[in-house]
Amino acid sequence: MADDVLVEVRDLDMAFKIKGQRGQPTMLHVLHKLSFDIGRGETLGLVGESGSGKSTAGRILVGLFEPTGGSVKLFGRPITGPERRANLAAVRSRLQFVFQDPHAALNPRLRVGDSIAEPIDIAGTMSRRDRNDRVKELLEMVGLPRDSAERFPHEFSGGQRQRIVIARALALAPAFIVCDEPVSALDVSMQAQIINLLMDLQARFGLSYLFIAHDLAVVRAVTHRVAVMYAGSIVEVAPKDVLYEKPQHPYTQALLDAVPRPDPARVRPQVIGGEVPSLLVPPPGCRFHTRCPHAMPRCRVDIPVLRETGDGRQTACHLYEGPSVIPSAARDLPRSAHGASSAGDPSLRSG
Amino acid sequence: MTASSLVSIEDLTVQFRTDRGWTTAIEGVSFDVAEGDCVGVVGESGSGKSVTALSMLRLHARGTSRFARGSVRYGGQDLLRAPERTLRQIRGRDIAMVFQDPMSSLNPVLTICDQISETLCLHQGVSRAAARQRAIELLDLVRIPDASRRVDEYPHRLSGGMRQRVMIAIAIACRPRLLIADEPTTALDVTIQAQILELLRDLRAELGMAVMLISHDLGVIAEFARRVIVMYAGRIVEDAPVDVLFRAPRHPYTEGLMASMPALEGGAGRLYAIPGRIPDADEPIAGCRFGPRCAHVEAICQAAAPELVAIGATHRVRCTPRTRTSGTS
Numbered sequence: 001m002a003d004d005v006l007v008e009v010r011d012l013d014m015a016f017k018i019k020g021q022r023g024q025p026t027m028l029h030v031l032h033k034l035s036f037d038i039g040r041g042e043t044l045g046l047v048g049e050s051g052s053g054k055s056t057a058g059r060i061l062v063g064l065f066e067p068t069g070g071s072v073k074l075f076g077r078p079i080t081g082p083e084r085r086a087n088l089a090a091v092r093s094r095l096q097f098v099f100q101d102p103h104a105a106l107n108p109r110l111r112v113g114d115s116i117a118e119p120i121d122i123a124g125t126m127s128r129r130d131r132n133d134r135v136k137e138l139l140e141m142v143g144l145p146r147d148s149a150e151r152f153p154h155e156f157s158g159g160q161r162q163r164i165v166i167a168r169a170l171a172l173a174p175a176f177i178v179c180d181e182p183v184s185a186l187d188v189s190m191q192a193q194i195i196n197l198l199m200d201l202q203a204r205f206g207l208s209y210l211f212i213a214h215d216l217a218v219v220r221a222v223t224h225r226v227a228v229m230y231a232g233s234i235v236e237v238a239p240k241d242v243l244y245e246k247p248q249h250p251y252t253q254a255l256l257d258a259v260p261r262p263d264p265a266r267v268r269p270q271v272i273g274g275e276v277p278s279l280l281v282p283p284p285g286c287r288f289h290t291r292c293p294h295a296m297p298r299c300r301v302d303i304p305v306l307r308e309t310g311d312g313r314q315t316a317c318h319l320y321e322g323p324s325v326i327p328s329a330a331r332d333l334p335r336s337a338h339g340a341s342s343a344g345d346p347s348l349r350s351g
Numbered sequence: 352m353t354a355s356s357l358v359s360i361e362d363l364t365v366q367f368r369t370d371r372g373w374t375t376a377i378e379g380v381s382f383d384v385a386e387g388d389c390v391g392v393v394g395e396s397g398s399g400k401s402v403t404a405l406s407m408l409r410l411h412a413r414g415t416s417r418f419a420r421g422s423v424r425y426g427g428q429d430l431l432r433a434p435e436r437t438l439r440q441i442r443g444r445d446i447a448m449v450f451q452d453p454m455s456s457l458n459p460v461l462t463i464c465d466q467i468s469e470t471l472c473l474h475q476g477v478s479r480a481a482a483r484q485r486a487i488e489l490l491d492l493v494r495i496p497d498a499s500r501r502v503d504e505y506p507h508r509l510s511g512g513m514r515q516r517v518m519i520a521i522a523i524a525c526r527p528r529l530l531i532a533d534e535p536t537t538a539l540d541v542t543i544q545a546q547i548l549e550l551l552r553d554l555r556a557e558l559g560m561a562v563m564l565i566s567h568d569l570g571v572i573a574e575f576a577r578r579v580i581v582m583y584a585g586r587i588v589e590d591a592p593v594d595v596l597f598r599a600p601r602h603p604y605t606e607g608l609m610a611s612m613p614a615l616e617g618g619a620g621r622l623y624a625i626p627g628r629i630p631d632a633d634e635p636i637a638g639c640r641f642g643p644r645c646a647h648v649e650a651i652c653q654a655a656a657p658e659l660v661a662i663g664a665t666h667r668v669r670c671t672p673r674t675r676t677s678g679t680s
Contacts, residue, residue: 049540049541049542049543050511050540157628157629158396159628160628187395187396187567187629188395188567188569188608188611188612189395189607189608189611189624189625189629190395190628190629191611192611192612192613192622192623192624192625193624195613195622196621196622196624199621214540214541216541216615217612217613217614217615218613220613220614220615220617221613221614221622241617244615244616244617245617254542255541255542256615257545258541258542258544258545259541259570259615260544260545260548260568260570260571260573260574260575261570261573261574261615261616262569262570262572262573262597262609262612263573263597264573264574264593264594264597265594266573266574268574271542271545271546271549272542272545272546273546275510275512275513275543276540
């Protein structure tokens with residue numbers, strides 16, 4: 001896979017200038033030293049709760065934001081640094097984005113065919129006739145009737161609109177698509193149809209996806225590898241089965257434990273307490289230490305970095321450093337420590 | 352209606368005014384909520400689960416909605432026909448509600464204290480000082496740390512999870528007998544969702560109130576409810592104890608819904624997808640409204656709309672073939 005890496009992200013930092021207290025400009029650091037690769041035909045899942053920075057990362061990858069640090073290479077070309085503009089222009093037609101809300105992503109006054117053809121019109125590479133044929137072909141690809149081109153978005157349901165958005169994303173035959181919560185606005189029965197469509201299209205065209213989602217079950221269904229984000233950093237990245245079956249990072253464990261299962265007989269694990277810390281006043285050391293049942297004194301001081309921990313996995317946690325620790329032992333640590341410290345929750349104190 | 356029923360809904364049929372006349376949003380909805388019960392209502396958009404909940408407190412806008420048929424009986428009266436004054440007493444005191452989005456449910460220019468006190472002063476006539484003390488106790492009860500300081504803050508200072516806790520504090524302020532929670536965790540992150548569900552479970556046990564939880568998420572329903580009502584296109588299609596429903600669902604829609612959920616426990620590859628789409632409320636469909644999407648559809652399904660039939664003491668299914676072959680008792 002190494003020679004077939006489409007996306008290469010190294011030490012990505014992102015900060016936004018915001019109005020802080022008394023109107024003074026403050027930097028809000030939303031991403032901290034993000035590194036990952038995405039191979040050809042691969043789907044990397046990016047999961048995390050609100051404010052973890054997953055959408056910001058996705059937007060940087062399609063060139064919508066310029067990062068404040070680190071490097072991003074797409075198709076081997078850096079889109080950070082002095083060559084950003086030229087290289088973005090060169091790769092742009094191979095990048096696409098599918099947003100969460102198909103109602104907001106389509107212009108209600110454009111006919112569906114014109115929405116789908118917009119990337120083609122902007123690229124200006126096709127004759128009118130080829131363009132219209134291509135629109136029909138795209139509609140067929142996403143499972144919509146060919147005559148949909150003449151209709152307007154309001155005539156379609158949420159699931160069908162997401163198909164239209166996907167058809168538009170495919171218009172220029174991209175190689176890499178960032179899907180930002182593409183099914184979270186859809187009902188369960190529609191969600192399955194769209195997930196299947198995305199997987200079929202990947203098999204057919206060898207697409208690579210960055211699949212951003214908060215629904216861990218959906219992510220398991222569509223991805224190959226998964227990166228878990230917490231408060232702006234990746235805490236664990238691994239092949240999906242490794243991650244779901246033996247989560248290493250205490251946050252990954254807490255996240256998986258918290259997902260409600262359609263099984264009334266399930267013995268519910270202890271619920272983790274506390275909330276995601278404020279990015280304006282992040283806790284020192286590991287950002288998860290304020291909620292972590294295994295936090296050690298060193299977690300309050302040292303920021304853990306992602307390291308290889310076997311099985312193609314990387315984890316950023318002090319529990320898995322040094323020879324004295326057997327990685328799999330962490331899962332057996334007493335679970336009763338979970339959620340004990342909501343009184344000391346820093347997100348509340350920072351207010 | 353059994354002796355222990357707290358609320359009894361019979362043949363509830365609600366219509367809304369549209370450009371094309373009156374559209375039926377829910378039809379023939381009948382179920383009881385027993386004292387201290389824990390009912391889950393699950394369904395996709397447009398299934399009518401929120402319309403049902405809002406009807407129980409008559410919260411729909413007047414003029415654009417009407418109750419075509421049915422009744423909602425509580426404490427010896429029909430809430431659909433009771434005078435507005437009676438309803439104002441019942442709302443918040445006997446039956447309280449928590450909505451999905453805590454930010455738009457809280458008033459941004461009033462402190463938490465003001466908003467909790469409002470309910471207390473209205474229903475219990477307590478003084479402002481007493482109400483403030485009670486508000487702090489309630490914030491403690493919903494496990495907001497540092498309650499005596501938080502009580503004077505404005506909603507924007509709180510996170511989404513904390514706001515939902517405040518909403519719950521307001522809802523339980525008068526110790527209601529029924530709490531209706533309409534997608535209370537949908538806007539929240541998964542670890543916060545787990546906290547809120549645990550809080551609701553604990554409060555239900557502590558206060559002995561009945562809870563009706565509405566959700567689109569079968570996982571949330573499985574972990575919370577004791578009894579589940581499945582709705583599709585404005586009708587109840589199945590009603591069963593939670594373990595029965597998840598172990599042996601009888602309605603093809605319930606089966607399809609469960610099969611189309613991706614499993615956290617794995618099983619890669621394509622997902623089962625229910626074909627077609629959810630029909631619009633006014634879409635004419637002959638017979639069973641799930642028929643066009645159903646894998647087991649028969650001629651009889653299109654001939655007549657199926658009835659909700661009891662196939663056991665606690666299990667009801669709206670499916671003609673399934674209730675015919677399963678030996679009704």
